[in-house]
Amino acid sequence: xxxxxxxxxxxxxxxxxxxxxxTGTHPKETTAQNIENYIRQMKSLGFGxxxxxxxxxxxxxxxxxxxxxxTQFFEHGLVYKKxxxxxxxxxxKTVLANEQVVDGxxxxxxxxxxxxxxxxxxxxxxxxxxxxxxxLKGVDWPEHTKKNQINWIGKSExxxxxxxxxxxxxxxxxxxxxxxxxxxxxxxxxxxxHEMVSNLKKQITNWDEVEKYVNDTKKKTERERVENKEKTxxxxxxxxxxxxxxxxxxxxxxxxxxLAHYGTGAIMAVPAHDERDWKFAAKFNLPKPPxxxxxxxxxxxxxxxxxxxxxxxxxxxxxxxxHWTEDKYIVLKWKKVDWHTFITGGVENGQTPxxxxxxxxxxxxxxxxxxxxxxxxxxxxxxxxxxxxxxxLAHFHTFYFELGSGERxxxxxxxxxxxxxxxxxxxxxxxxxxxxxxxxxxxxxxxxTSAYLGEGILANSEKFxxxxxxxxxxxxxxFVGGTMTNTYRLRDWSIxxxxxxGAPIPVVYDSNGSPHIVPEKYLPWLLPEDVDFVPTGTxxxxxxxxxxxxxxxxxxxxWTPETDTMDTxxxxxxxxxxxxxxxxxxxxxxxxxxxxxLPVDLYxxxxxxxxxxxxxxxxxxxxxxxxxxxxxxxxxxxLRHQGMVLDKNGVKMSKSKGNVVNPDEITERFGxxxxxxxxxxxxxxxxxxMWNENGIVGTYRFLxxxxxxxxxxxxxxxxxxxxxxxxxxxxxxxxxxxxxFNTAISAMMIFVNTAEKEGITQKxxxxxxxxxxxxxxxxxxxxxxxxxYVASIHLEKFPIADPAHSxxxxxxxxxxxxxxxxxxxxxxxxxxxxxxxxxxxxxEMVKKWLNGxxxxxxxxxxxxxxxxxxxx
RNA sequence: GCCUAGGUGGCGGAAUGGUAUACGCGAAGGUCUCAAAAACCUUUGAGCGCAAGCUCAUGGGAGUUCAAAUCUCCCCCUAGGCACCA
Numbered sequence: 001x002x003x004x005x006x007x008x009x010x011x012x013x014x015x016x017x018x019x020x021x022x023t024g025t026h027p028k029e030t031t032a033q034n035i036e037n038y039i040r041q042m043k044s045l046g047f048g049x050x051x052x053x054x055x056x057x058x059x060x061x062x063x064x065x066x067x068x069x070x071t072q073f074f075e076h077g078l079v080y081k082k083x084x085x086x087x088x089x090x091x092x093k094t095v096l097a098n099e100q101v102v103d104g105x106x107x108x109x110x111x112x113x114x115x116x117x118x119x120x121x122x123x124x125x126x127x128x129x130x131x132x133x134x135x136l137k138g139v140d141w142p143e144h145t146k147k148n149q150i151n152w153i154g155k156s157e158x159x160x161x162x163x164x165x166x167x168x169x170x171x172x173x174x175x176x177x178x179x180x181x182x183x184x185x186x187x188x189x190x191x192x193x194h195e196m197v198s199n200l201k202k203q204i205t206n207w208d209e210v211e212k213y214v215n216d217t218k219k220k221t222e223r224e225r226v227e228n229k230e231k232t233x234x235x236x237x238x239x240x241x242x243x244x245x246x247x248x249x250x251x252x253x254x255x256x257x258x259l260a261h262y263g264t265g266a267i268m269a270v271p272a273h274d275e276r277d278w279k280f281a282a283k284f285n286l287p288k289p290p291x292x293x294x295x296x297x298x299x300x301x302x303x304x305x306x307x308x309x310x311x312x313x314x315x316x317x318x319x320x321x322x323h324w325t326e327d328k329y330i331v332l333k334w335k336k337v338d339w340h341t342f343i344t345g346g347v348e349n350g351q352t353p354x355x356x357x358x359x360x361x362x363x364x365x366x367x368x369x370x371x372x373x374x375x376x377x378x379x380x381x382x383x384x385x386x387x388x389x390x391x392x393l394a395h396f397h398t399f400y401f402e403l404g405s406g407e408r409x410x411x412x413x414x415x416x417x418x419x420x421x422x423x424x425x426x427x428x429x430x431x432x433x434x435x436x437x438x439x440x441x442x443x444x445x446x447x448x449t450s451a452y453l454g455e456g457i458l459a460n461s462e463k464f465x466x467x468x469x470x471x472x473x474x475x476x477x478x479f480v481g482g483t484m485t486n487t488y489r490l491r492d493w494s495i496x497x498x499x500x501x502g503a504p505i506p507v508v509y510d511s512n513g514s515p516h517i518v519p520e521k522y523l524p525w526l527l528p529e530d531v532d533f534v535p536t537g538t539x540x541x542x543x544x545x546x547x548x549x550x551x552x553x554x555x556x557x558x559w560t561p562e563t564d565t566m567d568t569x570x571x572x573x574x575x576x577x578x579x580x581x582x583x584x585x586x587x588x589x590x591x592x593x594x595x596x597x598l599p600v601d602l603y604x605x606x607x608x609x610x611x612x613x614x615x616x617x618x619x620x621x622x623x624x625x626x627x628x629x630x631x632x633x634x635x636x637x638x639l640r641h642q643g644m645v646l647d648k649n650g651v652k653m654s655k656s657k658g659n660v661v662n663p664d665e666i667t668e669r670f671g672x673x674x675x676x677x678x679x680x681x682x683x684x685x686x687x688x689x690m691w692n693e694n695g696i697v698g699t700y701r702f703l704x705x706x707x708x709x710x711x712x713x714x715x716x717x718x719x720x721x722x723x724x725x726x727x728x729x730x731x732x733x734x735x736x737x738x739x740x741f742n743t744a745i746s747a748m749m750i751f752v753n754t755a756e757k758e759g760i761t762q763k764x765x766x767x768x769x770x771x772x773x774x775x776x777x778x779x780x781x782x783x784x785x786x787x788x789y790v791a792s793i794h795l796e797k798f799p800i801a802d803p804a805h806s807x808x809x810x811x812x813x814x815x816x817x818x819x820x821x822x823x824x825x826x827x828x829x830x831x832x833x834x835x836x837x838x839x840x841x842x843x844e845m846v847k848k849w850l851n852g853x854x855x856x857x858x859x860x861x862x863x864x865x866x867x868x869x870x871x872x
Numbered sequence: 873g874c875c876u877a878g879g880u881g882g883c884g885g886a887a888u889g890g891u892a893u894a895c896g897c898g899a900a901g902g903u904c905u906c907a908a909a910a911a912c913c914u915u916u917g918a919g920c921g922c923a924a925g926c927u928c929a930u931g932g933g934a935g936u937u938c939a940a941a942u943c944u945c946c947c948c949c950u951a952g953g954c955a956c957c958a
Contacts, residue, residue: 144876151875154957176958189958222955231956257956267958276956489957607877607952681896683885687878688951695884698896704911743886746895753895814891819939821891859938865890869938 004597005048006579008055009035012063013568014097017501021534027501028529031058041663045672046777055582057571063503064524065578065588066571069624071506071517076627078124081515084494085193085260087221088116093537095498101221115218120496120564121505125619129153129488131633132618141639142686148610154489159473161482163188163241163268165196166249168203172196172241175263175487178273180472182245182480183461184291185268186281189233189253191260192217197236205238210254217256225256231280232256243268244480246462255280263487271451278451288451290377292469295456296436298383302337303434306384311391315347317357318396318438320376320445321367324403329429330365332419337386340422340432342441344396353397361401365421366411371404376444379437380457387418395457398441493616495567500533500540502565508551511558522554527565539563572613573620576600576635594630603636606644607686614639640739643688645679653691661691673776674700680741680775699745703779705752706772709760710783717759724754725764726806729799732771741775748772762787767799815840816867817849833860840866 011031020027039051055062073079087096091111095118100107133153136146158177192214204210213234233255240249258267271281271288281288298304320342321330331340345360347353362368376398385392433439455469464472477484506518506525518525528544541563551561580593621635644652647659666675677699682689728751735744773780773793784793807829813836815823823845827836837860853870860866
């Protein structure tokens with residue numbers, strides 16, 4: 001079949017620009033030189049690309065279409081302008097990428113970096129969030145890559161709820177995934193950047209403190225806010241919010257753990273059911289009342305809920321009882337069922353739960369001297385009560401009792417029939433306890449109360465008490481007039497860069513400052529060349545007289561050009577659509593060629609592209625389909641990752657570390673084929689490869705053996721060689737299909753080692769050379785020529801494995817006795833399980849090991865293993 | 873802190889429920905040689921044993937199974953990524 005295996009150069013970007021700044025050479029020139037060198041090196045390694053079809057993203061021929069796509073997106077409402085916070089160096093007057101910020105300082109001038117609102121163009125990738133999640137179902141990608149993208153997009157289902165600010169006309173909207181916990185909201189927290197902070201300035205009585213906190217936050221990079229473990233914040237004194245569920249006033253804080261760009265930039269804080277809110281509330285002495293009580297449903301097992309049985313709902317108690325002198329606790333071991341529990345029982349009419357608990361302790365264990373009593377958290381539980389033969393939905397009150405002495409009454413024989421009273425140490429208790437609810441209260445007793453994050457049954461929530469979390473989410477949202485909605489952690493894609501070496505954004509501004517796209521007939525909107533690209537604090541393109549003149553000549557006096565360039569990820573988000581038709585001057589790609597070649601069948605790239613490139617490319621594909629430019633949703637049907645090459649200390653190779661290997665030098669020493677083989681042999685494709693020159697010696701020797709083998713071809717050879725040849729063809733073919741080049745090479749090494757010993761015919765040797773040809777293209781071509789062929793070996797068909805030849809006459813059977821391999825023997829290939837079993841038990845070795853034991857079971861597995869199990 | 877992927881000889885790795893350590897590197901001994909290099913042959917997980925062979929070993933601990941590097945749970949460590957996601 002036809003394969004399009006193209007190669008291109010993503011040549012815009014910061015590294016090229018930095019290199020140009022350093023050397024004073026225009027990036028256009030260095031880029032051209034580098035491309036030429038790369039192509040030469042790739043050719044010397046025998047890479048079979050068609051370099052006539054190459055793409056260079058920094059060429060006007062290509063970026064014309066990058067710009068054209070921008071204008072298409074613009075016209076279809078997928079582009080907009082807004083300000084967003086970015087790392088800003090006030091000394092360089094420039095935006096910095098996270099990696100250019102070192103310890104909160106600019107890597108170039110060491111000036112302190114602050115967060116600044118910077119205007120820029122954005123692509124509406126969030127419009128496609130659901131599709132980007134759904135689309136992953138239909139593609140053959142590594143599971144972990146899919147998982148990572150889904151987590152990155154981060155869909156949360158929740159509600160928008162408004163909290164009025166008392167004695168003002170304002171209200172603040174929050175997004176929450178847990179509207180069921182609204183009655184437990186004890187404070188609100190706003191991102192320090194939240195617009196309401198300045199709106200409410202007049203009413204805030206501690207403005208100085210608030211302003212200082214806002215300014216301090218600006219000094220933190222988002223990363224520092226993330227890594228800060230201690231929760232900080234400042235209360236907005238003089239401001240109170242009203243919890244719309246119960247109309248109670250709660251304090252309002254600003255806190256940097258709340259991020260402006262997620263949700264609404266404001267949260268309702270429920271200390272009892274969120275870990276961060278719990279910590280924050282603890283620090284600021286705020287109450288933490290629980291409003292959701294844990295609910296455990298037991299499914300499966302002896303005590304799992306059974307659909308065919310009736311369910312009895314009742315109030316219940318459970319009690320943890322501590323020994324009067326030792327650190328031991330009462331656990332009941334049940335007799336009719338495999339249960340270990342604390343003391344449990346029902347609450348009778350007229351009893352308080354505590355009375356019921358005390359009575360139950362007395363009844364079941366006889367102990368009566370309860371010295372200290374305290375109440376623990378409530379929980380709910382649904383399970384099948386084996387002794388009572390019915391499902392139970394029990395609402396538990398839990399108590400902790402400390403005994404004062406061992407004073408005890410006699411326990412009725414009836415109770416004794418049900419369970420045995422054990423006194424257990426804490427570590428034993430944890431091990432044996434059956435009900436999850438009991439483990440939960442035990443944890444609370446031992447480790448103190450903490451935030452309960454799960455769902456459950458509502459309490460302290462007025463008329464919603466007793467409702468399940470799931471149902472309550474909608475009910476409470478409706479009750480306060482909120483709306484159910486989804487939020488994503490994915491943010492819109494900022495594509496503006498204040499740099500020189502990128503595709504100019506094809507936008508001009510009229511004299512009022514309103515943006516207009518550059519019409520198609522003026523594309524490519526060329527990157528001006530009369531620009532000093534050394535950074536001076538103004539955007540490089542703003543310094544171009546030519547660009548200014550061009551804009552005025554075309555659009556009129558007073559019109560000005562956009563001076564930002566595009567993020568290079570824009571260029572790389574659609575290049576695969578250009579590959580089938582790279583020189584088309586009328587379209588980004590003809591419809592015919594799109595249908596012929598796309599989507600991409602197999603895409604190989606590093607795992608580091610999971611969140612950016614791969615997501616952006618998928619967004620582009622979906623956006624272009626929406627516009628009607630293409631007719632598929634997913635650009636890459638099958639994706640596999642390749643690993644990085646590390647130096648021998650396991651460090652990523654990079655120019656800045658000076659640990660890179662020059663392919664020219666290494667090819668000179670070992671030859672391209674040995675280097676290629678080593679790279680493939682060193683490990684699985686998707687794992688990193690440690691560069692170790694000693695390893696190349698191995699593949700070099702292998703190639704020498706292959707060469708020598710050409711002198712050893714005879715008229716006939718052992719049957720072994722023929723069998724192995726067909727096995728090897730099958731193995732190599734399958735491994736290539738699965739991209740397991742390391743094991744394919746291993747199989748070929750085994751073949752050569754065997755052929756050396758067993759002999760080889762010319763026909764077998766020729767078949768082997770064809771197998772090796774894709775791996776070692778140069779040497780196999782040479783040998784092919786020496787054999788007298790005129791046409792290239794690379795035009796030959798791949799050998800076909802003959803199943804009739806790839807089967808051995810015999811196979812080896814292993815015998816395991818009680819799980820240990822004790823003997824092996826060979827049987828004819830066609831032996832059946834019955835015969836194998838009979839042979840196994842008649843073996844001397846097997847008889848010896850079976851000496852005096854009775855066989856209870858014999859398993860013949862996959863015609864390979866006989867497993868004999870004796871009675872124990 | 874969170875997400876993802878890993879942890880197998882001296883080293884790179886093989887085996888995805890069925891004889892652990894394929895293949896390669898390195899190392900030791902030998903053949904050839906005046907010598908060396910190259911090449912070739914033998915050995916090479918640990919321990920015990922004259923040997924046949926036995927015991928132990930896939931980060932640690934528990935479990936499921938006739939059988940676990942492989943499946944389940946807990947813990948430890950390493951790498952990569954990260955935007956405290958309400």
